Amino acid sequence: AQSVTQLDSHVSVSEGTPVLLRCNYSSSYSPSLFWYVQHPNKGLQLLLKYTSAATLVKGINGFEAEFKKSETSFHLTKPSAHMSDAAEYFCVVITGGGGNKLTFGTGTQLKVEL
Amino acid sequence: DAGVIQSPRHEVTEMGQEVTLRCKPISGHDYLFWYRQTMMRGLELLIYFNNNVPIDDSGMPEDRFSAKMPNASFSTLKIQPSEPRDSAVYFCASSFRMYTDTQYFGPGTRLTVL
Secondary structure (H helix, E strand, O other), rough: OOOOEOOOOOEEEEOOEEEEEEEEOOOOOOEEEEEEEOOOOOOOEEEEEEEEOOOOOEEEOOEEEEEEEEOOEEEEEEEEHHHHHHHEEEEEEOOOOOOOOOEOOEEEEEEEEE | OOOOOOOOOEEEEEEOOOEEEEEOOOOOOOEEEEEEOOOEEEEEEEHHHHHEEEEEEOOOOOOOOOEEEEEOOOOEEEEEEOOOOEEEEEEEEEEOOOOOOOOOOOOOEEEEEE
């Protein structure tokens, strides 16, 4: 069975402080992992993806994530939050193993305060 | 490319009516996905196509929902008859390949069933 758990439904940070959005997964096969961002009333946009290459993945807008197999985690970080980062973030896992399987996490709403 | 195009952007209808949502994927993309997003259930994958062929429709909620892809540049999601609980934002996305490629999302169709 495959699953994705986003540990926090809401995260609030001050502008200029670090961001940490947590994601844990379970998968019977080597996964591909993604982070998508959704701004209000918009479609989802890819931030970054891991596909069995380098475990530290850099994405757009200063975000990065590290794949840690031993911890089954793929947490999203950013050193310094900006007001424009306020949005909902989704962790996604895709595995094969004889049948394509795509699973979205439940999302984390990021609030950035002045 | 204009990206994934969805129409209409907003649809308000009455219970029992037929609703048709439309999607034009990015040219050259082989995969097309339909999602539904609600506050209660989050983002759900309804069905996806590969080269115009439905591959996995296990997410389609019930027989009232149907999806077609008559050619590589057009897909429809139909609900007949519609019910208030179908109210949601419906997203279409396309990707070049399933496993590792980015999914590009359309802006969504906000459906309200009265």
